[in-house]
Amino acid sequence: MRLCTLALGLLGGCSALLAQGGENVLLVVNRADALSRRIADYYISKRGIPLKNVCKLDILEDKEEVSWDDYVEQVERPIARCLAQADLREQVLYIATTMGVPLKVAGGGEGLAGEYCAVDSELTLLYSKMNGRRFARAGVVPNPFYGRKDQPFTHARFPIYLVTRLAGYDFGDVKGIIDRSLAARNEGKFVFDLKSDDDAEGNNWLRTAALALPKERVVMDESAKVLTGEKDVIGYAAWGSNDPNRHQRNLGFQWLPGALVTEYVSTDGRTFQRPPSGWTIGTWKDAAGWFAGSPQTLTADYIHEGATGCSGHVNEPYLAFTPHPDQLFPAYFSGRNLAESYYLAIRALSWQNIVVGDPLCKLK
Secondary structure, three states: OOOOOOOOOOOOOOOOOOOOOHHHEEEEEEOOOHHHHHHHHHHHHHHOOOHHHEEEEOOOOOOOEEOHHHHHHHHHHHHHHHHHHOOOOOOOOEEEEEOOOOOEEOOOOOHHHOOOEEHHHHHOOHHHHHOOOOOOOOOOEEOOOOOOOOOOOOOOOOOOOEEEEEOOOOHHHHHHHHHHHHOOOOOOEEEEEOOOOOOOHHHHHHHHHHHOOOHHHEEEEOOOOOOOOOOOEEEEEEOHHHOOOOOOOOOOOOEEEEEEEEEOOOOOOOOOOOOOOOOOOOOOOOHHHOEOOEOOOOHHHHHHHOOOEEEEEOOOOOHHHOOOHHHHHHHHHOOOOHHHHHHHOOOEEOOOEEEEOOOOOOOO
């Protein structure tokens, strides 16, 4: 993973931020998928999502990756119709996709000129597209909300949707996300695990995040060891499998309801298929040990272990475009909901990022 420009952000006031509810969420369900329907039914009942805010797609093929044509015809245009027909374009601020909705879009090119991306990241642009804007498929689109910690999220200021995903290995994992979101409290520890004591950009973002939070709420480790077995964790950021000293798949943390996770990992959101029970993380040198095309840590493992929200990447994002913990955790601590906290920390849209969790989750 390459290093890019360091961007710093400190704790800001959120007194002017607006409270949001189920009427501000568009829930996207694939009615051809039984798991997607079950997740939608549970979320509707727990968050009071109005039925007009439920967008039903018909995607018959059970696959995580789709072509651009299929994305446009089966996902983007039907969602745009849902928003328009229910007169929800302005009212909806957040879109929540579910298991059974495709995860990524295939495309040509490579690196920063790649035309492949996460479905959810592309969907963030739908508000602007419905207002006539057009975007190139290749490369990134700057996120206008990035770092705007003191401004309420409104379409007048930020012409995008914030898209999160209700996903895990099974219904139990997703039910856990929703239940823990409703039980989230502002307590516990924020754990930042640097891979070394040097001044790598990612390490500096972790240090800045720690300085922006109450000292008594922070655990920060600058040694080469990997932290395991931490208790009462409400936030965690680290290098994941890009830390050369990490060799275990799971960290054995005890997560509090509402806990958020982010890592500097290129392919952690590549799949929500469950690995074999004996699989663990490895190296790029040993393809025999890969799962779903990669040896790296998995976003879904953190959800399965008990985290309430977690970021990920379907392909290489490059370090600069991973969520910046110095933006994410101060925003969440200050009262932003999950969706706003993550997107405040993500510099690019139409890119590789996914955010797993209930968009409305916030610390009380």
